[in-house]
Amino acid sequence: MLVVRSVEDQPAHGLKKGDLLRFYIVDAHHHMGREGSHQNTPAGAYSYYSLLWFELRRMAKERLEKDELLYEPVDIEPPHTASKCFNIRNSWAEMNRGWLVDRTIVFPFSDDYAKSDNKLVASFKLSNDRIARWTTRSPHSTRLIGFARVDPTDARTIGADCAVRELHRAVTLLGLRGLKLHPLAQLFLDDIEDDITRRVVKKAGELHVPIVFDTRNIRTVRRIKNLIDGMRSDKSCANSITGTRIVLAHSAMTPGDTFLHDTLMDPVFCTETSGLHGQDLPVLMKAAQERDTPPGNQWSSRILFGTDYSYFSLHAADTILHLLSRDFIGGPSDIQRILGENALLLAQKVFVTRGPSRRRPRQVAFRDDRNQGLDGFENLLFSLVRDEHWDVSSLDLIIPSQRVLTSSNVSLMTKTIGVDTDSYVLTLRSRSEGEEVHVWVRRRSDRLLTFAVTSGYNTRGIGGSELGLPESESLLLKALDEHTIYADSSDALSQEVLETLGTQ
Amino acid sequence: MEIVDGGELKGYASLHPKTAESLKADIGSIVLFEDPESGFWGAAEIRKSPDVPQNKMVVDSLVLEASLLMEGDRVDVTLYERPMTALDYVEFGLKPLTEDANTEDLVTRAAESVSSLEKLIGGRLVYPGMSFNWPDLGVKVEILNTRPALTGRSFAKLAFEALRAKTGYQFKTVGISTPFNAILCIDTSGSMKTGDVPVKDVAHAREGLKDLAGDNPDVQAFLDRFEEGTNVTRAEAAAMAVLLYLAEKVGRGYGEKVAVITFERDVSEMTFMDPDTGDVRPYVECTGKNKAIGLQVISTHVIDKVEEGGTLTNMGDALMKAGEILDAFGDPRKPTMLIMLTDGMTTTGPPPLKVLKERFSGHRKLVMYCIGLGERNEIDEELMLAMAEYGNGTYRHVDNMRDLLEWYGRLASEFAVVIRGRE
Numbered sequence: 015m016l017v018v019r020s021v022e023d024q025p026a027h028g029l030k031k032g033d034l035l036r037f038y039i040v041d042a043h044h045h046m047g048r049e050g051s052h053q054n055t056p057a058g059a060y061s062y063y064s065l066l067w068f069e070l071r072r073m074a075k076e077r078l079e080k081d082e083l084l085y086e087p088v089d090i091e092p093p094h095t096a097s098k099c100f101n102i103r104n105s106w107a108e109m110n111r112g113w114l115v116d117r118t119i120v121f122p123f124s125d126d127y128a129k130s131d132n133k134l135v136a137s138f139k140l141s142n143d144r145i146a147r148w149t150t151r152s153p154h155s156t157r158l159i160g161f162a163r164v165d166p167t168d169a170r171t172i173g174a175d176c177a178v179r180e181l182h183r184a185v186t187l188l189g190l191r192g193l194k195l196h197p198l199a200q201l202f203l204d205d206i207e208d209d210i211t212r213r214v215v216k217k218a219g220e221l222h223v224p225i226v227f228d229t230r231n232i233r234t235v236r237r238i239k240n241l242i243d244g245m246r247s248d249k250s251c252a253n254s255i256t257g258t259r260i261v262l263a264h265s266a267m268t269p270g271d272t273f274l275h276d277t278l279m280d281p282v283f284c285t286e287t288s289g290l291h292g293q294d295l296p297v298l299m300k301a302a303q304e305r306d307t308p309p310g311n312q313w314s315s316r317i318l319f320g321t322d323y324s325y326f327s328l329h330a331a332d333t334i335l336h337l338l339s340r341d342f343i344g345g346p347s348d349i350q351r352i353l354g355e356n357a358l359l360l361a362q363k364v365f366v367t368r369g370p371s372r373r374r375p376r377q378v379a380f381r382d383d384r385n386q387g388l389d390g391f392e393n394l395l396f397s398l399v400r401d402e403h404w405d406v407s408s409l410d411l412i413i414p415s416q417r418v419l420t421s422s423n424v425s426l427m428t429k430t431i432g433v434d435t436d437s438y439v440l441t442l443r444s445r446s447e448g449e450e451v452h453v454w455v456r457r458r459s460d461r462l463l464t465f466a467v468t469s470g471y472n473t474r475g476i477g478g479s480e481l482g483l484p485e486s487e488s489l490l491l492k493a494l495d496e497h498t499i500y501a502d503s504s505d506a507l508s509q510e511v512l513e514t515l516g517t518q
Numbered sequence: 519m520e521i522v523d524g525g526e527l528k529g530y531a532s533l534h535p536k537t538a539e540s541l542k543a544d545i546g547s548i549v550l551f552e553d554p555e556s557g558f559w560g561a562a563e564i565r566k567s568p569d570v571p572q573n574k575m576v577v578d579s580l581v582l583e584a585s586l587l588m589e590g591d592r593v594d595v596t597l598y599e600r601p602m603t604a605l606d607y608v609e610f611g612l613k614p615l616t617e618d619a620n621t622e623d624l625v626t627r628a629a630e631s632v633s634s635l636e637k638l639i640g641g642r643l644v645y646p647g648m649s650f651n652w653p654d655l656g657v658k659v660e661i662l663n664t665r666p667a668l669t670g671r672s673f674a675k676l677a678f679e680a681l682r683a684k685t686g687y688q689f690k691t692v693g694i695s696t697p698f699n700a701i702l703c704i705d706t707s708g709s710m711k712t713g714d715v716p717v718k719d720v721a722h723a724r725e726g727l728k729d730l731a732g733d734n735p736d737v738q739a740f741l742d743r744f745e746e747g748t749n750v751t752r753a754e755a756a757a758m759a760v761l762l763y764l765a766e767k768v769g770r771g772y773g774e775k776v777a778v779i780t781f782e783r784d785v786s787e788m789t790f791m792d793p794d795t796g797d798v799r800p801y802v803e804c805t806g807k808n809k810a811i812g813l814q815v816i817s818t819h820v821i822d823k824v825e826e827g828g829t830l831t832n833m834g835d836a837l838m839k840a841g842e843i844l845d846a847f848g849d850p851r852k853p854t855m856l857i858m859l860t861d862g863m864t865t866t867g868p869p870p871l872k873v874l875k876e877r878f879s880g881h882r883k884l885v886m887y888c889i890g891l892g893e894r895n896e897i898d899e900e901l902m903l904a905m906a907e908y909g910n911g912t913y914r915h916v917d918n919m920r921d922l923l924e925w926y927g928r929l930a931s932e933f934a935v936v937i938r939g940r941e
Contacts, residue, residue: 061693071617105523140557198729
C-alpha cells in the first residue's frame, strides 16, 4: 500500500496538512512468461515494484520542490495477511517486497511457447497453465490474479471452438479470472467483428470474466464497440452481454478521443492507463470528467491503473504522481478508484474450480477484546500451509459498501480507503485431495471477528461479484450468521478452526 | 523429481547423495532439469546433502526464475557432460534492489567495483536469463547477452580474466525504462535505392502500422510494398523502420520528442506545426492530444524523402543538424537517443566523429546507436563502431527486414547508458 501525506489542509476532503492516507494499488495490466527479450516471473514483478517505488520517490522529490504535488509519497506497507503468507518460509520471505503494488492482474506475453508443436493443441495452453501455477499457489496467490490468453484465429487453424474451449478450461479448471485478447499480436485486427472473436467474447460473458482488450488506436476501439453492439442485437448473445466487461487497454493510446469516451459511457467498457504518461494523463482524466453525464464521480469508476510491465516500466510512476498532483482533477476517492478499487470490482471473484468439495458451512465468532484474534487465527492457518496440509489458492479483500471518502467518514483516513484489510476470503486447497474451501474472515466491529468456512460447492452458488457487494446482500453469509458458534477463547477458536478444516 | 525452491543457494542445486550417485554426478557436476510437459528447463552445479529427500531437488531461487520453473514442478534430471563454452564478451544488466543502489551513477560504480563481482560470481554457471544478487552494490545482476551467444542448451562459466583478454564486458541498468527524446538520422543517398533487403517476418509490424496509419492512402500503399519473400530497397526498409520506431514511441507511449533527419549531399529535417499555437518545430511530440497528427506528418515526410533519393553521403552535417535539434528540444537533462543509419561511407561534409566529439561532448545523457544496412564491405564499420563507442551505444550490422525492425523496435523502448570494462 502506498502511504501518502497531505502537504496542506484540504477542507473539502476533511484532510489536514500532514494527514496520512493509504492507497491500495492494483496493477491491472502485467505480463509474465517469456517473449523474445522479455521475461518476467512473480519474483521479477516484485523486484519491478521495488524499483518503481525508488523511482517514484526520486521523481516525487523533484516535483515537491516545484510544489506540484498535493500528496507526498512517504512509505509503502504490505497488507498484513499477504505479507504473513510470504513469511511462512525463508525462500518466500525473500520475495516479500515491492509492496507499492498490492495486487496484480497477470496474463501471458505472446510467449515463445504460446504455440504448441502439436498442431491440435490450442494456442496459449502452456502459457495459461503456467500463469495458473504462478497465481493460484502460495505465496503468489495472495498477490496475483491470473487471466488467460487465447488466440481466436485458432478457429481457422485448429478447430472451430478451439479458443473457446481453452478459455473454458482456463477459467473452470485452472481458476483463472479473466481473459486477455491482443488483436495485433495474434493478427486478428480485421477479424474483431468476425464470428471467431464474437464466440470468444460470448464465452467470456457467459463465464462472467472480464476481458482486457489491447487497443493501440481508436480504430480498434470502433471495431470492438461494433462487435458488442452487434452482440446486443443478436438474441443468441443477449445473456452473455450481461456478464461482459471489457477493459480497453492503453486508453487506445488516444486518451482524449471523443469516441473513446463515448464508448466508456457504455457500462460494458472501462479503460486503463498503461503506456500513458506526461500530457496523456491529464488529457484522459479531463476528457473522462467532461463526458460524465450527469456530472459526478462516475468518470473515475471507468479508469484502471495498469503498468504493462515489462513493455513499460517508468510510465506507471508518472501515472501515480499525476494522481497525487495538484493538476489531478479528482479527490482521494477518485485516486483510490483508479489505483485499485475499480480493478478489484472487476476481477475479484471467489476462486472456484471444478475440484471436489463436500464440506458443510460453519461460522465461528470470537470476541477480540485484546485485538489479537486475527493474528492468532492467521498464524494457525498459515501453519497448516507451512506443514503442507493446505495451499492458499487465492486471497481477496472484501470491499466495504461505504467507500466514498467524504468529510463525514473522516475516521477512515488513517486507514485504507476502498478496502478493509481485516475482512477477506481465502481459498484453501487440500494438498492431498484437491478439495477447495473458502475461509471468510470478517471484522464486524473493533471487538468482534467472525470466521466462516464454506466449500467451493456452497460458494459457487453466490456468483462472482460477492466481494464487491455489501455484506448484507449475501444470502449465504446471512445464513451463516444465523447459525454461528461462539468461541470464548483463542484456544477454543483454534480448536473450532482445526475441526472445521478436518486437520485435528 | 520434484523441485523445491531453496532460496539463495549461490546458483547451486542440492541432491541427496544417493540421487547424485544414481545420476553419476558429484559435487561440481552440472545437471540439466526439465519439465517434460512444458519443456521449461534449467541447469545448475550440484551440491550433495542428506537432508534433501531422494525424490526432490532443492534449487537456487534465481536459477528457477531464469528457467520459468517453480516449486512443485516435476522435472527429469540428467547429467550434463558437454564442454563449457568460452565467452569473449558478457553484457550485465543491473537492477537495483535497494533505494541507495538506485542512483544515476550505478553503472559507473559497478564498473569500479568489478573485482567484488568477480569474487562473487567468478566460476559460476551462466546461461541467458541467469541472474545473481550482488549485495555489495545492492543490485541484481542479469546476464543479458554473451558472445558467442549461448543458444540451446549450452552453458559457460564466468571467467573474468578471460573476458578481459577478449572483448570484455559491459554494464547497463535494466528494469526501469526511461522516457527519452530521439533523433533519427537516415541515409537517403543513391545507394540506398539498392533493392537487396529481404522481407521476412514483418507481418506484425506491417499490420500494426497499417492500423495506425488509418485512412492515409500514401502510407497504406507504402506498406503494401512489403510482401513476404520479396526484396525491398534499403531506403524502403529504413523508412519502415522509422515508421515502426515512431509507432512505438507514439502508439505505444514510449514518448517524448522525436526528430527525423534525412541526409545525402544535403541534409533536411522534418518539421511539424503545432495546430494549437501555429509554431513550427523540428520534432514531433509523442504525448498529448496532437500526437496522432505528428505520426501522420512524419510518415509522409519519410516516405517522400525515400522516393527522392540523392547522390553523396554527408553524415557530418547530419550530426551538426542533430546538435541543433538537441538544443531545440530545450531540455538538456532529458536522455536523448541518436540513431545513425547508413549503407555506406561518408563522401562529403565534415568528418562525423570530429563533429560528434565537438558538438555533443557536454551531453552526458546522450546515447548513440549506429546501424549499417546492406553489404558490409560498402560500410565504414570502423567509423560506425568508433561513433557508437564514443556515444556509449552500440553498432549493429543488419541485412534483412526482420533484424532491422526488431532492432529499431527494441531501441524505441529501451534507453540505457552503457559502461564498458576491458583491459
